[in-house]
């Protein structure tokens with residue numbers, strides 16, 4: 477069971493490393509890790525379990541955040557009715573195309589590995605085409621936009637040693653004109 481004590485924080489070099497690509501077939505341990513990452517997200521979004529284990533809510537959790545520098549992340553993005561909008565364990569995810577148009581969460585971003593609030597809009601691509609492999613090695617290609625696209629960009633950043641505040645530019649604040657949108 478992954479809890480907050482398993483999640484490494486800012487300052488741990490693993491968060492700034494480029495994670496290693498996985499080869500198939502995955503080992504049993506790698507598959508177990510994938511399921512454990514998803515289980516954390518499910519637990520963190522359940523008020524009773526989150527309270528019991530003191531979990532911060534999460535819509536994504538990347539393997540480097542539990543000190544495993546491999547290219548695997550779980551994402552569990554709920555819709556407004558708390559139904560899963562995009563729920564997958566992504567292995568070797570790659571953004572194969574991205575829109576010129578940018579978007580940002582209106583409330584900014586946070587991170588389970590960052591124990592401080594960092595204000596500011598985090599500019600992300602509004603639309604992405606994501607290529608990823610599931611735990612069995614089957615290839616998937618998904619076109620995402622808005623919230624699920626933002627979450628996947630935040631998680632793939634973790635596989636490349638990038639943290640959300642690296643994208644915040646206080647000198648050039650993100651403005652909503654025809655080329656940008658705010659979400660949420």
Ligand SMILES: O=C(O)C[C@@H](Cc1ccccc1)[C@H](O)SCc1ccccc1
Pocket residue numbers: 533534535536537538581584585586587588589626627630631634
């Ligand atoms: O640290 C993480 O990677 C998990 C983040 C993912 C995230 C994605 C996009 C924008 C912000 C954060 C956590 O989910 S942060 C907590 C959270 C929970 C619900 C909704 C938004 C953010």
Ligand code: NI
Pocket residue numbers: 586587588589630634
């Ligand atoms: Ni994060």
